[in-house]
Amino acid sequence: MSLLRVENVYKKFGGLTANQDISFTVQAGEIVGLIGPNGAGKTTMFNCIAGYSPPTTGDIWLEDMKISGMTPEQCARVGIGRTFQVARTFTSMTALENVMVGAFLNEHSVPAARRTAQELLDFVNLGRFSDKPAGSMTISEQRRLAVARALAVKPKLLLMDEVMAGLNPTEVRETVDVVLKIRDQGTSCLIVEHVLEGIMPIANQIVVLDYGKKIADGSPQDVSNDPHVIAAYLGDE
Numbered sequence: 461m462s463l464l465r466v467e468n469v470y471k472k473f474g475g476l477t478a479n480q481d482i483s484f485t486v487q488a489g490e491i492v493g494l495i496g497p498n499g500a501g502k503t504t505m506f507n508c509i510a511g512y513s514p515p516t517t518g519d520i521w522l523e524d525m526k527i528s529g530m531t532p533e534q535c536a537r538v539g540i541g542r543t544f545q546v547a548r549t550f551t552s553m554t555a556l557e558n559v560m561v562g563a564f565l566n567e568h569s570v571p572a573a574r575r576t577a578q579e580l581l582d583f584v585n586l587g588r589f590s591d592k593p594a595g596s597m598t599i600s601e602q603r604r605l606a607v608a609r610a611l612a613v614k615p616k617l618l619l620m621d622e623v624m625a626g627l628n629p630t631e632v633r634e635t636v637d638v639v640l641k642i643r644d645q646g647t648s649c650l651i652v653e654h655v656l657e658g659i660m661p662i663a664n665q666i667v668v669l670d671y672g673k674k675i676a677d678g679s680p681q682d683v684s685n686d687p688h689v690i691a692a693y694l695g696d697e
């Protein structure tokens with residue numbers, strides 16, 4: 461059984477169809493990239509999956525549970541974690557406190573939440589920054605902090621929205637290493653990304669959206685050679 465199944469999802473905003481008949485799956489243990497030009501409907505799809513804005517029609521399943529129509533908190537409780545395009549860190553709180561906010565979904569004592577948060581900061585290579593105010597961290601560090609906070613809800617599937625945008629090549633490599641570690645410890649990843657050199661080498665599958673429609677779905681190599689994708693997106697790179 462697939463971990464995530466998106467079935468014939470439409471999302472309409474008035475007269476605009478941001479997602480049109482989108483279907484795809486994510487298998488357990490895999491990294492899937494969701495790519496496409498600006499305005500293609502990628503963030504809209506994330507919002508449908510994570511409960512922030514339900515599909516107009518169509519269904520979304522996490523294993524055998526229908527999650528379309530659930531609230532963001534219900535989605536988090538059943539196993540969907542997410543980061544946002546603009547890292548929503550609490551800038552005046554320390555790195556540790558930021559991750560503790562996520563940890564409280566499952567942990568019911570401060571010491572347990574603190575322990576989990578410190579482990580997750582270590583996991584994303586930010587362990588030495590636990591007492592640092594999030595607002596004084598670099599963009600790259602804040603993105604990994606957001607990943608640690610999303611992992612604190614112990615997701616089966618982690619949705620990551622442009623965690624590599626604006627990073628230098630060293631920072632992209634650090635982030636890629638963290639994504640691979642997340643996959644290796646058993647959490648599947650669905651990643652919206654414009655930084656193709658970050659996502660293409662590590663993805664098992666790439667789904668391409670353009671103007672709200674799915675135009676390709678396959679291995680990174682097949683998708684890179686697909687004329688529709690080249691015309692719509694890769695040709696612009």
Ligand SMILES: Nc1ncnc2c1ncn2[C@@H]1O[C@H](COP(=O)(O)OP(=O)(O)OP(=O)(O)O)[C@@H](O)[C@H]1O
Nearest residue numbers: 473476477478496497498499500501502503504505
């Ligand atoms: N809440 C909303 N109300 C109205 N239109 C919206 C809303 N959210 C998104 N849209 C529109 O839906 C379309 C898809 O937007 P979306 O943000 O999903 O694209 P995207 O692929 O994530 O783009 P980008 O790569 O630039 O982040 C766009 O035309 C956008 O203007």
